[in-house]
Amino acid sequence: EVQLVESGGGLIQPGGSLRLSCAASGFTVSSNYMSWVRQAPGKGLEWVSVIYSGGSTYYADSVKGRFTISRDNSKNTLYLQMNSLRAEDTAVYYCARDLGGYNAFDIWGQGTMVTVSS
């Protein structure tokens, strides 16, 4: 079965760091474009970052310089390292597989909640 399972969310103080994981099964992470998308409580969807199959990475302006996307091919897992966290980073974070071409996200994880609060 093709699926994504996120983990690593939790409550963190402002300025802190957290690493999210997204374990894939049924397909190979390194052969696909993979993204992180977040959703603040009661709000809409916001794209965060993408890693292409070739390894290139891109970020939304709101997280550039603070977040880092990466993958571990041996574990077939995607990561999001989040540093210098702010209250406005509070959201459910989803990992998603990109169809490619039109950057449509066809497979999503269940999401992991990150709460930034003192």
Add this chain to the structure above:
Amino acid sequence: DIQMTQSPSSLSASVGDRVTITCRASQSISSYLNWYQQKPGKAPKLLIYAASSLQSGVPSRFSGSGSGTDFTLTISSLQPEDFATYYCQQSYSAITFGPGTKVDIK
């Protein structure tokens, strides 16, 4: 940055109704437009990609059209499981989502 708007922001409809949701981009995005359905507490689900291509497994009552700046998502006959929030997403330049359209029961 390309801004996306959706109209209406919410609508009430009955089972069997034909429903149309509009998405507009602040500049031309060709056909780089995708549509998602999201139910409370769940991840979004891809419905339409490349403006008009139906994702595998999605019922044929869903259809998409448009190009350039104006796009529509149509549900030909609303079913009970279609009550949800719908988002458009452009991928022509970076990736941005529309604010969503909530479809609820009249």
